[in-house]
Structure formats: C-alpha cells, structure tokens
Amino acid sequence: MSPADYVDNYYVRSLAEDRHYPALNGTVETDVCVIGGGLAGINTALGLAERGKNVVLIESRRIGWGASGRNAGIVAKGYSAGEAGLARSQGLKDAQKLVSLTKNARKLIRKRIAEFNIDCGPVIDGVLTVSWRDKPEALRQYIAQANGNFDLGFEFWPRERVRSHCLTEKYFDGIFSPHDFQFNPLRYLRGLARVVAERGGKIFEGSAALKIQREGGSWVVHTAAGKVKAQHVVLCCAIYMEGLDRRLENAAFPVQTYMMATAPVDEHILKSAINTRHAIYDTRFCSDYYRVLPDNRVLWGGRVGLWAHPQDIAGAMLHDMLKVYPQLAGHVTPEVSWSGMMCYAPHKMPQIGQLEPGYWYNTGFGGHGLCPTTAGGEMIAAAIAGDDKTYQAFAPFGLSYAGGRAGRYVAQMVYWWWRARDFMEI
Numbered sequence: 001m002s003p004a005d006y007v008d009n010y011y012v013r014s015l016a017e018d019r020h021y022p023a024l025n026g027t028v029e030t031d032v033c034v035i036g037g038g039l040a041g042i043n044t045a046l047g048l049a050e051r052g053k054n055v056v057l058i059e060s061r062r063i064g065w066g067a068s069g070r071n072a073g074i075v076a077k078g079y080s081a082g083e084a085g086l087a088r089s090q091g092l093k094d095a096q097k098l099v100s101l102t103k104n105a106r107k108l109i110r111k112r113i114a115e116f117n118i119d120c121g122p123v124i125d126g127v128l129t130v131s132w133r134d135k136p137e138a139l140r141q142y143i144a145q146a147n148g149n150f151d152l153g154f155e156f157w158p159r160e161r162v163r164s165h166c167l168t169e170k171y172f173d174g175i176f177s178p179h180d181f182q183f184n185p186l187r188y189l190r191g192l193a194r195v196v197a198e199r200g201g202k203i204f205e206g207s208a209a210l211k212i213q214r215e216g217g218s219w220v221v222h223t224a225a226g227k228v229k230a231q232h233v234v235l236c237c238a239i240y241m242e243g244l245d246r247r248l249e250n251a252a253f254p255v256q257t258y259m260m261a262t263a264p265v266d267e268h269i270l271k272s273a274i275n276t277r278h279a280i281y282d283t284r285f286c287s288d289y290y291r292v293l294p295d296n297r298v299l300w301g302g303r304v305g306l307w308a309h310p311q312d313i314a315g316a317m318l319h320d321m322l323k324v325y326p327q328l329a330g331h332v333t334p335e336v337s338w339s340g341m342m343c344y345a346p347h348k349m350p351q352i353g354q355l356e357p358g359y360w361y362n363t364g365f366g367g368h369g370l371c372p373t374t375a376g377g378e379m380i381a382a383a384i385a386g387d388d389k390t391y392q393a394f395a396p397f398g399l400s401y402a403g404g405r406a407g408r409y410v411a412q413m414v415y416w417w418w419r420a421r422d423f424m425e426i
C-alpha cells in the first residue's frame, strides 16, 4: 500500500492498514488542542488522554507524514546534544536527570507496544556503534565515563567481534548498547494514534493550523474549514511551523537527511557483509546508520544537507554502502529512497516549555527523537493535567535565535568541514 498523501518510503509501503482521520469542519471545543501529528504531538495527545483530558489533535497532512514516519526506527536513549556535552554545559547532576528522562521513555515505548498491542515489530534489541578509527583506548575511556556517569550499560566490543558482525575492514572496535532497540516507527506512531482515538481524543488530518489567537480566556486555533477552542494549545510542528509562530520558527533550522531501502538481498550474500540484526551507527560526525529488515532488505541512511541535496539519493546511499561493503556490489538494488527534515535548535536539545499561559511548545528533537518526543509528551501532559514542573528542566536551553537563512548557510559549511575531516582521518 502506498497512500499518495505520504512521501513514498519503506514504512508507508509496509502499512497493514490505512485509517484516515477526517478533516476539521466547524468549531470544536476541548481542553487541549495539539498541533502536529508526529511523535511529539501524538505522545502529547496520548499523555493528556491518559490523564483524563479532552484533547483535539490537528495535523496538516497525515499522521507521521514528517520525520516521525521516515526515520531509521532506532530507539536510543539520550539527545542530539550527547551526554558528555550536556554534562559540560549543565553540570553532571542536571545532565543525569535529563538523560534519565529518555531512559524512562525508552521503557515506556516498550510498555506501550505491549500494552496497546501495536504491531510495529520485530523489536530487535541492541545498537552497535562502530569506530572508524583505530583508537581502542579512547573508546574504552568513553564507555567507562558514560557508564559511570549515566549508567548506560555500554559494552566494549573488540574489533574481532565487531568484524564478525560487520564484515569490513573499515571498522575497528565498537560500543554495544544492549537496551536500545529498533522497530517500525510509522506503525508504532499510527498505533499510538489509534489509542488516542480509542480514549476519546479527536484527531483531524488534512487540517493545517493557520492562525492561533487569544479570545477571552481561551486559545482559538483556526484551520481552513474550522476552529478549535481550547484552554491550552501545544505546538508540535517541528520544522514545518510556516508562519504559525515566529518565535519558534526563528529558533530552529532544518537539516535534511537521507535513507534508502534495498530490494531483498540473498541471505548468504548479505551475511558475507552485514552479518547482524543489530542496528549500526558509526562514530564519524557524518555517520552512516543502517539495519537489516526482516525480509533481508537493508535500510541505509546517512549524510545531511541544509540547502544542498544529492540529486540521486539512492545512488548516494548505495555509494556509501559499497564504500563499507564492496562485496555487496552487484547484489543490492535500491528500491525506494527518501529524505526527511529534522528540526534542530542551535543547542541541539529539544525545545519544551510554555511561552504564555496555556501556550506550550514541544519541538526541536533533531536526529534523536524517538525517546525524547516520548519524554516531551509526558512532561507537557503532566504539566497541563497536574501542574507538574519537570518540563522546566529544559528551560536553560531556551529559544535562542538560529540565525535565519544565514544560519543555515553557516551550518552547511560546518557540515562540509566535518565531512572533509571525516574523509581525511579515514
């Protein structure tokens, strides 16, 4: 099934159902209006519905149309900013609190899959980060520090073990994270949406929020054919804010990244290269990330672009794959490729907070969103439903100016510089 209103990708093709939600027509009154039907919005709506709030969620296109339905499906604790960076900028205690929010979120994702019977498997444990550099001592030190400070359960894998899983001389030693896992993110997200609807939440697709206004004691969110009147509004629009709120729009920049799924590969040939079902990252700044799908397809992602774009995404991904696994040449055929837009703040941390009374935001998850959007949804829901203040842990990061168009050019230059460094060092 390939519903035309999603961007074509592996996950869309893998859908077992294609439930549509109606477009908003007329006026609806509710406790909370959530804007955006990605992981941030759906997690927020679910958290609110579970806490007994009436919730309406409006989505411009389809549930999971954005990054949430196009990502690599690797569920890993932590944030784009990284634990070590957080410890430096926030102090160890606060960094530990922030990281533990995502560890709890990872557990909650597993619980929700089981409790709500969401068919998003196979859920495969273990993520292996492989090093492009012959620096085992640096890796050991990093692991000791990360485990000591954040109790992450990382294991050091010597190169022989890494190379028995990944048959390439490009990789040296590795870091194995046994509690991280992989799944089908679009099926997961659509499963959560189903639960929101079962709990009385109202979901509208094809309903872009065009304007938000204060009217008396309420917030009113206007769409082309209707409006939602609510006590609270939560913006979960990621990089697609498009004039809805300049304060949030100016505080983030878009970063595209790319993915490809191959046609099924002969199992014997596949195992002569990628002899593992664990998800793989590498330690370069511009990392490849990939995993083998249940039917022996390879899902391969990598590179980023701010305004530059590879003309041929499938060709670029195949090139990167063959650089690591030349033995696959002639045996893999790209079947579908796509790009996705991530929403980054300059500090690389999520932006979670309240701009005005009853006017919330839950955004800026960058390339590391599966656990943090779950945590963000829970925090905002707990704040609205129960006056919980956990979300204030994100106040130090704030909504700093992302530099507008100039900021994007600078970021592209930085990316090219790091890519050149990766290239020179390997």
Ligand SMILES: Cc1cc2nc3c(=O)[nH]c(=O)nc-3n(C[C@H](O)[C@H](O)[C@H](O)COP(=O)(O)OP(=O)(O)OC[C@H]3O[C@@H](n4cnc5c(N)ncnc54)[C@H](O)[C@@H]3O)c2cc1C
Residues within 6 Å of the ligand: 035, 036, 037, 038, 039, 040, 041, 058, 059, 060, 061, 062, 063, 064, 065, 066, 067, 068, 069, 070, 071, 072, 073, 074, 075, 076, 207, 208, 209, 210, 236, 237, 238, 239, 240, 241, 242, 244, 257, 258, 259, 301, 339, 340, 341, 342, 362, 363, 364, 365, 366, 367, 368, 369, 370, 371, 373
């Ligand atoms: C290729 C790729 C690979 C990735 N891999 C991983 C990974 O393996 N693990 C991981 O943790 N993270 C990964 N990420 C990052 C992760 O996908 C994101 O951080 C996460 O999905 C962000 O969720 P979101 O809800 O904030 O944004 P989105 O999923 O982009 O959702 C925003 C939604 O808001 C809607 N919207 C916007 N404006 C309006 C409006 N005015 N009215 C109504 N609706 C609106 C949009 O249509 C969209 O559906 C990856 C991202 C990409 C692109």
